[in-house]
Amino acid sequence: MSRARSFASASAGALALLLASCSSEAPPAPPPPEVNIVTIRVQTVPNVIELPGRVQAYRTSEVRARVDGIVERRLFNEGSFVRAGASLFRIDPRQLTATSNAARAQLARAQATAANARQVVNRYQPLLADQAIGKQEYDAAVAQQRTAEADVAAAQANLESARLNLGYTTVTAPISGRARRAEVTEGALVSAGAGTLLTTIEQIDRVYVNFGQSSSDLLKIRHDIGSGKVTAPQLERVEVQLILEDGSAYPIVGRLDFLDLSIDEATGTAALRAEFPNPASALLPGQFVRARIFAGNRADGILIPQRAVKLAADAASVMVLDAKNNATPRPVKLGTMIAGQWAILDGLKPGDRVIVDGLQKVQPGQPVRIAQPKGSQSAPATKAAPAER
Structure with missing residues (x-):
C-alpha cells in the first residue's frame, strides 16, 4: 500500500513540473546593439598625395683619375x-715632371729660333729698301719668322698641357x-x-627626394584641377612632408621643385622631385621614405574617424546603416590620414550613415539602435582637421 502511495506522489510531482514548463514563456530576444554614427558630408580637406620615394644627394661628384x-x-x-x-x-708625378721639363726646353728652343728669325728680318729691311736683296728673299725671311713664332705658341701650349697634367x-x-x-x-x-674611379663625394646638407606619380593618377589630378574640385598652388609652393622608415615624420618640410612633363614608358610614371634641407644629415642618399605632398585643397573631400574603418590585408571597409537601421559592410578606398581621420577617396557619398562606436557588437545584416547624443550636440565628427605637418 505504501509503494502505491509513493508511485502516485511521484507521478503527481512529474505532472506538476510538466504543467509548469508548459505554462512558462520563451526568454525575450536581446535588444539591438547600441552604436554611435556619423553622417557623411563633403567638405574642403587638404589634397594629400602619398608616394614612395628615395633620397638623393643634392650634388654627387665621382672623382676619377685624369692622368696615368x-x-x-x-x-x-x-x-x-x-x-x-x-x-x-x-x-706619382715623376714621369709627368720629366714631360713638363721637356716641354719647357722645347719652348726655349722655339723662342730662340723665333728671335733669330726676327733679327734676320730686321737686317733685311734696310737692304730691301736699297734693293741689295730681292723681294723673294725678304718674303722667305718673313715666312720663317712667322713659322718660328707659331712654333713658340705651340711649345707654350705643350708646356701648359704638361703643367696641367702634372697638377692632376x-x-x-x-x-x-x-x-x-x-x-x-x-x-x-x-x-x-x-x-679610374677614385672615390665619390656627396653633398647632403640639402637633399632631393625622387618619386613617381602614375599616369592615370596624374590624369585624374589634372582633371580635378580643371573642374575646380581641387585648387592647387604653384609648383614651387607645394609642400612635402617625409615619413621615415620607422614611421616618424621628418621635422623639416620640403618643397616640390620638379615635375617631369613626360611619362616613363617602362614604369608608366611621371618623375617628381622635392628638395629638403638636411642640416643634421638625418637623410642619407638611397634611403627609402614616403612623401606626403600637400597639393592644395579638395572641395569634395570626405573624412571619417579612424576607428570607423576596418583594415584587412589588402582592403578597407566600414559599416553603413540602411533605411531600416540594418548594418551593411561597404568597401572603401582610403586616402591618407589627416589628424586622426581617414580621407575616403571612393565608397561613400553624402548622407551615408557610418557606424563609429560599437562595431564589436554589430553583425552584418543585424539591426542596431542609434545612441542618443549625450549633453549638447557637438560638432560633426567629420569636420576637417588641419593637416599634420
Missing part, C-alpha cells in the same frame, strides 16, 4: 667631410661634401683613358 700613374698616397679620411679643393690622392697628380675635391670610401689603394695603377 701609380697612386702614392691617400690624403683624406674615408667617410669624412672634405671641402672643395682639398687634396684627396697623390699620384694631386687629385682634389671638386665639391664640398661627405667623401665615401676610397676605390683604390696605394700602389694601384690608375688610367685617365679608363677614367
Whole structure:
C-alpha cells in the first residue's frame, strides 16, 4: 500500500513540473546593439598625395683619375667631410715632371729660333729698301719668322698641357661634401683613358627626394584641377612632408621643385622631385621614405574617424546603416590620414550613415539602435582637421 502511495506522489510531482514548463514563456530576444554614427558630408580637406620615394644627394661628384700613374698616397679620411679643393690622392708625378721639363726646353728652343728669325728680318729691311736683296728673299725671311713664332705658341701650349697634367697628380675635391670610401689603394695603377674611379663625394646638407606619380593618377589630378574640385598652388609652393622608415615624420618640410612633363614608358610614371634641407644629415642618399605632398585643397573631400574603418590585408571597409537601421559592410578606398581621420577617396557619398562606436557588437545584416547624443550636440565628427605637418 505504501509503494502505491509513493508511485502516485511521484507521478503527481512529474505532472506538476510538466504543467509548469508548459505554462512558462520563451526568454525575450536581446535588444539591438547600441552604436554611435556619423553622417557623411563633403567638405574642403587638404589634397594629400602619398608616394614612395628615395633620397638623393643634392650634388654627387665621382672623382676619377685624369692622368696615368701609380697612386702614392691617400690624403683624406674615408667617410669624412672634405671641402672643395682639398687634396684627396697623390699620384706619382715623376714621369709627368720629366714631360713638363721637356716641354719647357722645347719652348726655349722655339723662342730662340723665333728671335733669330726676327733679327734676320730686321737686317733685311734696310737692304730691301736699297734693293741689295730681292723681294723673294725678304718674303722667305718673313715666312720663317712667322713659322718660328707659331712654333713658340705651340711649345707654350705643350708646356701648359704638361703643367696641367702634372697638377692632376694631386687629385682634389671638386665639391664640398661627405667623401665615401676610397676605390683604390696605394700602389694601384690608375688610367685617365679608363677614367679610374677614385672615390665619390656627396653633398647632403640639402637633399632631393625622387618619386613617381602614375599616369592615370596624374590624369585624374589634372582633371580635378580643371573642374575646380581641387585648387592647387604653384609648383614651387607645394609642400612635402617625409615619413621615415620607422614611421616618424621628418621635422623639416620640403618643397616640390620638379615635375617631369613626360611619362616613363617602362614604369608608366611621371618623375617628381622635392628638395629638403638636411642640416643634421638625418637623410642619407638611397634611403627609402614616403612623401606626403600637400597639393592644395579638395572641395569634395570626405573624412571619417579612424576607428570607423576596418583594415584587412589588402582592403578597407566600414559599416553603413540602411533605411531600416540594418548594418551593411561597404568597401572603401582610403586616402591618407589627416589628424586622426581617414580621407575616403571612393565608397561613400553624402548622407551615408557610418557606424563609429560599437562595431564589436554589430553583425552584418543585424539591426542596431542609434545612441542618443549625450549633453549638447557637438560638432560633426567629420569636420576637417588641419593637416599634420
